[in-house]
Amino acid sequence: MIRRLIDRLSLYLPLILMGFLALGSWWLVRSMPSIIYADENKPVRQEPDYRLENFSVKSFDTTGRMTREVMGDKGRHYPDVDEMHIDHVRVYAQSDTGVKINAKANTGVATGDGERVTLLGQAVAVRAADANAPRMALRGERLLALVKEEKLLSSDPVEITRDKDVFNALTMNFNSKSGEYLLDGRVRGVLAPKP
Structure with missing residues (x-):
């Protein structure tokens, strides 16, 4: 019975890992919006940089x-x-x-x-x-x-x-x-x- 349970889990393990990787990528994108989605309407500074x-x-x-x-x-x-x-x-x-x-x-x-x-x-x-x-x-x-x-x-x-x-x-x-x-x-x- 335990052997059968381990076999079933090993079938779904790649799917579970892919889900965690997708969730991690989504979290990374959401936590850094200023780098990816720069505000194009932001005025350029007029003082010397x-x-x-x-x-x-x-x-x-x-x-x-x-x-x-x-x-x-x-x-x-x-x-x-x-x-x-x-x-x-x-x-x-x-x-x-x-x-x-x-x-x-x-x-x-x-x-x-x-x-x-x-x-x-x-x-x-x-x-x-x-x-x-x-x-x-x-x-x-x-x-x-x-x-x-x-x-x-x-x-x-x-x-x-x-x-x-x-x-x-x-x-x-x-x-x-x-x-x-x-x-x-x-x-x-x-x-x-x-x-």
């Missing part, structure tokens, strides 16, 4: 060559817009073709992916001289750098110094790959005589 002081962020290409460095005295990341606001920003960039640009401004705003950097307040960007183009300096109150496209844009008045030539314009679109710039609005230029 982290701060940096006297920092430097470097980017490298696949060969290990440094392509970009962003430095600042203070930085604050805002998660609601995924932007980094930087005080006394300094940027160094080098393109695939070897074009080097150094830029600085009172403040800077960089997107989370690093593809757009806006320089605000006494912004200066300098393209170093190379075999294809002379030294060029761009000055304005607001410069927008599109990193992937290697462009500098400004919708505010700018001053461009190209070697000894000086140009002023209301807006600018500068392509650092080709060294070409499109000036719009009221454009004035002073061309220095060639020796």
Whole structure:
């Protein structure tokens, strides 16, 4: 009789174990709802989620060559817009073709992916001289750098110094790959005589 009872229980043992495992899984899911069911309507915080002081962020290409460095005295990341606001920003960039640009401004705003950097307040960007183009300096109150496209844009008045030539314009679109710039609005230029 006991043998028969043990045989019957052994038939139902896998079913009983599966029931306990299912009950344990259900309890685990119910006890951790905040991880599994995150509230998608929860507002994103508008205060900075982290701060940096006297920092430097470097980017490298696949060969290990440094392509970009962003430095600042203070930085604050805002998660609601995924932007980094930087005080006394300094940027160094080098393109695939070897074009080097150094830029600085009172403040800077960089997107989370690093593809757009806006320089605000006494912004200066300098393209170093190379075999294809002379030294060029761009000055304005607001410069927008599109990193992937290697462009500098400004919708505010700018001053461009190209070697000894000086140009002023209301807006600018500068392509650092080709060294070409499109000036719009009221454009004035002073061309220095060639020796």
